[in-house]
Structures are given as structure tokens and as C-alpha cells.
Amino acid sequence: MDGEVGDTATLTPDQRVVPTWTEPLVASASGPVGGPLGTHAAIGRHWFWTPLRVALLLAVIALTIGWFGKAACVQQFYNEDAKQLELDWRSSRPFVAMCYSDIIPLYSAERLNEGGFPYQTSWVDDEGKPTAHTRYMEYPVLTGLFQWVNAKFTEGWLAVANAGWLPTGLPVTIFFDISAFWLALAWLVTVWAVARTARRRPWDAALIAASPLVMVHAFTNFDTLATACAAAGVLAWSRRRPGLAGVLLGIGAAAKLYPLFLLGPLLVLCLRAGRMRAWGRTTLAALLTWALVNLPILLAFPRGWWEFFHRNSLRGADPDSIYNVFVQFADWEGFDGPLAFGQTPFWLNVVSAALFLLCCAGIAFVGLHAPTRPRLAQLGFLVLAAFLLTNKVWSPQYSLWLVPLAVLAVPRWRLLLAWMVVDALIWAPRMAFYLGDDKKGLPIDWFLSFVIVRDLAVIALCVLVIYEIYHPARDLVRQHDQDDPHGGVLDGAEDRVTVRRSSRRERGERRERRDGRDVAVGAVPGQDAG
Structure with a gap:
């Protein structure tokens, strides 16, 4: 229908x-x-x-499948020796059942079960060992507070349950279910925002709603909080509300930094279109919002606030990063060689940052050089894909970041579904690899082979996006002589700054506009409509 x-x-x-x-x-x-x-x-x-309601229904079904996929990891059993209920993670259940979720171990690992306030509470890992070190909450402020609030909801649930009014269970099980409820709601907001943004293609939101990545990773971590804010920010920008867009991107960045990356594509497009005032409002609102959320925690608990940045600087190449692929297949020790415990991988950090900046420079060149100004979703997708491909960490749930922008940038259902299926399927060899050789897990080569296929699929999508930028007639969104229906103040704006020589035809069109003509004869569709 x-x-x-x-x-x-x-x-x-x-x-x-x-x-x-x-x-x-x-x-x-x-x-x-x-x-x-x-x-x-x-x-x-x-x-x-309506398409929106159908997409939301599909999202509810997909999220339900995702919850059942993680449910095996919150099952309980009665320990006869300890005479108490315990979480049933026996026989490597999280990896055998492929139900692993960070939310479950974080309840105790981040000391949420002890009731302390995150960023203030500290503890010692590996106490009594040479590797002993002090730890704090390792997530950005909004994500850390989100976990703390859910822990408080868990305490309240148990208090009411003990009075006989609610079903009860282990605190970690209740914590997971409460967290999953809010994360599911955040993904519904993501679907809603994309459906409202894609005004002429609202059915594309159904691909986000029923994405295989949602079924596998909606409850792997807390990333749907950021996707909701980023998608809502793009919606606000498309409705010509740059200030609100900045506020939403700033809130999203306080949960996961990636929404701030969208300010880069906006800078390039606004520079080309002469809409720098709108970019300034968005950027100022985003940075002020991020600062207002972070400043109280920074001032009250500076060491706890810094933990997120400190821990990320110490991380080495994650198993599914491109750097680990080279380390394993090339029998290489990496950029920094063997590191002692707590030593920062300096060269890995430098190389990954430099590669990302080089990719951003290339994307900026494309944005200013293409004959027709690219759409916001196209450049946004390229920037996020470049970050994930060059970053030293690509946690599996990070792929959720790409889904909304991919659907807005290149709404070709078969291609996107093929990529999402491949990306979601990496979960199986990843879990089998984590079982370890002693428990008949898969060798790392199998897992890394899937990683390479996933990376190639994302690179192929990037190539397609760049091709459609330079061949706008092939862009499905630029139908009916549209420019950028998601571009807000950019939609229909005339180019002001480019890095290419103007053709005689385009120079003639600009002269006609200076003479007072409203529409240039022979204007390039989607470029200088005005």
C-alpha cells in the first residue's frame, strides 16, 4: 500500500x-x-x-526480533552452590547463542549496580596486580547519565516488585530491559525523522526500519541515542531551522561524538552556496549545546569526564579495524610495535587521524569541484564512512550510524540491503572467533575475511555516491528537477564558491541573473534553480 x-x-x-x-x-x-x-x-x-506508520510498525517488529536475539543473555538460573539466582552465562553462552550485549556486563563493570554517580565514582581494575589502574565511567556524558538513570529506574522497579506489584528478576536483567525500551524508542525517532526528511520518498524509511543491522545491533550498545539526534538534526536542517539542527547535533555529540562530523559537510556546502551564516548558527548552537551538557560534569569531576578521551587514546587496533587486518595477514607488529600496558599507540593514533583528515580533504574537494553541488546526505555519508574505514575502532554497532544517511544518500534498496546483510552477518564469525581456539571457535582469518568484505561493500557504496555526485542524472533523489530536498537553505541556492572553471553556458546563466532574471534559460537542473 x-x-x-x-x-x-x-x-x-x-x-x-x-x-x-x-x-x-x-x-x-x-x-x-x-x-x-x-x-x-x-x-x-x-x-x-501512511508510509510513516508502516515504517514504524516494521521497526517495532525488527526491534522485537533484536530484543529476542539478546534475550538469551539475560536468562537466569539458580546456583545450588551459592543458593542464589545468577545470570546464565555458562558454557560461553553470549558467544554460542550470539546474544552478547555490552549493556549487560556494563551494569557491574561501570559500578552502576552500586548506586554511585558516574564520573564521580572510581574503582581499581586488576587490584593487587602490576596492571592495577584507576577507572571511571568511560562513556560520553549523556550516555553515561543514560546508564545511571536506567540503573535508578532499576532500583525503583525492584522496590515496587518487592512489594508484589511488579514481576521481579535479577537487577541486571531489569536494567537491560529498561535500557532496551529507551533505545528502541530512539530508533523509532530515527525512522520518524528520516521519513519526514525524505518527503518525496517516505517509503525509504522502511529500509531503515527493517534493517538487518537493527535486528542485530539495536541493543548491542547505546548508539541509537546518537542516531536519533543526528537524524532529527538533519530533519531540522531540511526544514530551514539551522539553530535547532545545531542543538540536536550537539545533544547527539554529547551521547556519541559522531553527529558533530556532519558540520564538516555542511561547511563545504554552505561555503559553495554562500550560506555561511546558516552554517555559523548551526555550528555555534551545536558547540554551545555540547558544552552546556558537558561543562557541569567537567567542572565537578574533571578526571571522570576525561576518562572517555583517555581510554580511547589508549585503545589499540580493534579486531575489525583495517589495521588489524594488515597486522594479522601481513604478520606485522603494527605502527608502534609491541606496547607495554597503559602505553599509548602514538603512531596508530597519528596515522588514523591523518588518513581521516586526508579523506575529509578529498570529500571537500568533491563537494566544491563537482559540476552540481552535492546533497547533504551524500557528503555526510562519505564523511562517516571515511571515519569508520580509517578509524582504529569499528565496533559492530557503529554501522548503525551509516544506515539513515545511506538511505538518504543512495536509496537503492537492493544495494543497501546487500551491504546491511553482509555487515550484520559479521556478527556470527565475530562471536565464533571470541569463543577461542580452546572452545572450537573460528580462526581469526575467517572473521577478518568477513571484515574485508564489509569494508569493500562500504567502499563500493562510497564510489557509487561519488559517481552520482558527478552524474546527478543518475541520482534517484534528484528526480523532477530537484536540487537537494534535504538541503534546507541550500536547496536551490546558487553556487558562490567552487574549485572548477565555469563553462561559458554557466557564466551566461549568472549574467542573466545579475540582469534580474528569476530563472536562467537552460539552467542545470538541481544546481542554480532559484
């Missing part, structure tokens, strides 16, 4: 994108419900089932 969402009801029939007509995958899948939409069908007239 193809309908409209929100303010798209005023679109004419030829402006509505019908997935069962444009996507062979959707056309084939529509067989059990009657096949593709009829030529004379009434679109956007159903009283309830």
Missing part, C-alpha cells in the same frame, strides 16, 4: 515515488499482498496506513 506522509499529501501523483514501480526488490516482495500498485490506484487516501 503506497500512501503519503505528513506534508507530502499535497504532492501531485507524478511526484510521488512508488516503491513497487521503481524498486524490483519491492515489486517482487509485494506478490503476497496483491502485487505492485495499480496504475489507477488512489494514493495517499487511506485513513491510517
Whole structure:
């Protein structure tokens, strides 16, 4: 059923994108419900089932599947020796059942079960050993406070349950379920924001809602908090509210730093379009919001606040980073060689940062050089993909960051679904690798082979995005002579700064505009419409 969402009801029939007509995958899948939409069908007239509501329903189903996928790791058993209920992680259950979630061990690892305030509470890991060191909450401020609030909800739940009003269980089980509820709500916000942003293609949000990555990683960590803020920020920008967009990106950065990366593509596009005032408002709002959230914790508990940055500087190449691939397959000791405990991998940090900056410089060149100004989602996707590919850490749930921007940047369902399936499937060899050789786990070569395939899939999407930037006629979003429907103040703006020579035709168009013409004869669609 193809309908409209929100303010798209005023679109004419030829402006509505019908997935069962444009996507062979959707056309084939529509067989059990009657096949593709009829030529004379009434679109956007159903009283309830809009694309947004269908996408939200699909998201609820996918999130439910994701919760059941993690449920095996919160099962309990009665320990006869200790005479108490315990979490059933016997026989390496998290890896055998592939249900591992950071949320579960963090409840005790971050001392949330002891009731202390994060960033103030400290503890000693490896006490009594040469590797003993002081620890604090290692997450950004909003994510740390999110965990603490859920721990307090857990205490309240148990208090009411002990009075016989609610079902009870182990505190860690209740903590996980409460956290999962809010994380699921955050992903629903992500779906809602993308559906509202993609005004002419609201059905694309269904691909986000039913993504295999959501089914596997929605509850692996706390990343849906940041995706909700980033997607809502893009929505606010598309509605020409740069200040609100900055506030939302700043809130997202206080939960996970990546939403701030979107300020880079906005800088390039606003510079090209002569809309620097809007970029300034967004950036100022983002930085002020991030500072206002972080400043109280920084002033009250500076050492605890710094832990997130300190721990990340100490991390080596994660198992599924490209650097670890080279270390394993090339029998190489890495940029820094063997490191002592607590030693910072200096050269690894420098190389990963330098590669990311080089990629950003290349993306900026594309943004200023392409014959038609790229769309925000296109450059945003390229920046996030470059960060993940060059970073020394690519935790599996980080792939969720790419999903909303990928759907907005290159809404080709079969290609995106293929990438998401491959990315989600890495979870199986990863869990099998973590079992270890002594428990008949997979060798690391199998796991790294899947990592290489995933990286190649993301690189292929980046190549496709760049191709469509330089060949805008192939861009599915630039239909009906659109410029950037997600671009807000950028949509339809005339180019001011580029790094390419203007053609005689384009120079003629600008002269016509200076003479007072509203629309240049022969204007390039999507570039200088104004």
C-alpha cells in the first residue's frame, strides 16, 4: 500500500515515488499482498496506513526480533552452590547463542549496580596486580547519565516488585530491559525523522526500519541515542531551522561524538552556496549545546569526564579495524610495535587521524569541484564512512550510524540491503572467533575475511555516491528537477564558491541573473534553480 506522509499529501501523483514501480526488490516482495500498485490506484487516501506508520510498525517488529536475539543473555538460573539466582552465562553462552550485549556486563563493570554517580565514582581494575589502574565511567556524558538513570529506574522497579506489584528478576536483567525500551524508542525517532526528511520518498524509511543491522545491533550498545539526534538534526536542517539542527547535533555529540562530523559537510556546502551564516548558527548552537551538557560534569569531576578521551587514546587496533587486518595477514607488529600496558599507540593514533583528515580533504574537494553541488546526505555519508574505514575502532554497532544517511544518500534498496546483510552477518564469525581456539571457535582469518568484505561493500557504496555526485542524472533523489530536498537553505541556492572553471553556458546563466532574471534559460537542473 503506497500512501503519503505528513506534508507530502499535497504532492501531485507524478511526484510521488512508488516503491513497487521503481524498486524490483519491492515489486517482487509485494506478490503476497496483491502485487505492485495499480496504475489507477488512489494514493495517499487511506485513513491510517501512511508510509510513516508502516515504517514504524516494521521497526517495532525488527526491534522485537533484536530484543529476542539478546534475550538469551539475560536468562537466569539458580546456583545450588551459592543458593542464589545468577545470570546464565555458562558454557560461553553470549558467544554460542550470539546474544552478547555490552549493556549487560556494563551494569557491574561501570559500578552502576552500586548506586554511585558516574564520573564521580572510581574503582581499581586488576587490584593487587602490576596492571592495577584507576577507572571511571568511560562513556560520553549523556550516555553515561543514560546508564545511571536506567540503573535508578532499576532500583525503583525492584522496590515496587518487592512489594508484589511488579514481576521481579535479577537487577541486571531489569536494567537491560529498561535500557532496551529507551533505545528502541530512539530508533523509532530515527525512522520518524528520516521519513519526514525524505518527503518525496517516505517509503525509504522502511529500509531503515527493517534493517538487518537493527535486528542485530539495536541493543548491542547505546548508539541509537546518537542516531536519533543526528537524524532529527538533519530533519531540522531540511526544514530551514539551522539553530535547532545545531542543538540536536550537539545533544547527539554529547551521547556519541559522531553527529558533530556532519558540520564538516555542511561547511563545504554552505561555503559553495554562500550560506555561511546558516552554517555559523548551526555550528555555534551545536558547540554551545555540547558544552552546556558537558561543562557541569567537567567542572565537578574533571578526571571522570576525561576518562572517555583517555581510554580511547589508549585503545589499540580493534579486531575489525583495517589495521588489524594488515597486522594479522601481513604478520606485522603494527605502527608502534609491541606496547607495554597503559602505553599509548602514538603512531596508530597519528596515522588514523591523518588518513581521516586526508579523506575529509578529498570529500571537500568533491563537494566544491563537482559540476552540481552535492546533497547533504551524500557528503555526510562519505564523511562517516571515511571515519569508520580509517578509524582504529569499528565496533559492530557503529554501522548503525551509516544506515539513515545511506538511505538518504543512495536509496537503492537492493544495494543497501546487500551491504546491511553482509555487515550484520559479521556478527556470527565475530562471536565464533571470541569463543577461542580452546572452545572450537573460528580462526581469526575467517572473521577478518568477513571484515574485508564489509569494508569493500562500504567502499563500493562510497564510489557509487561519488559517481552520482558527478552524474546527478543518475541520482534517484534528484528526480523532477530537484536540487537537494534535504538541503534546507541550500536547496536551490546558487553556487558562490567552487574549485572548477565555469563553462561559458554557466557564466551566461549568472549574467542573466545579475540582469534580474528569476530563472536562467537552460539552467542545470538541481544546481542554480532559484
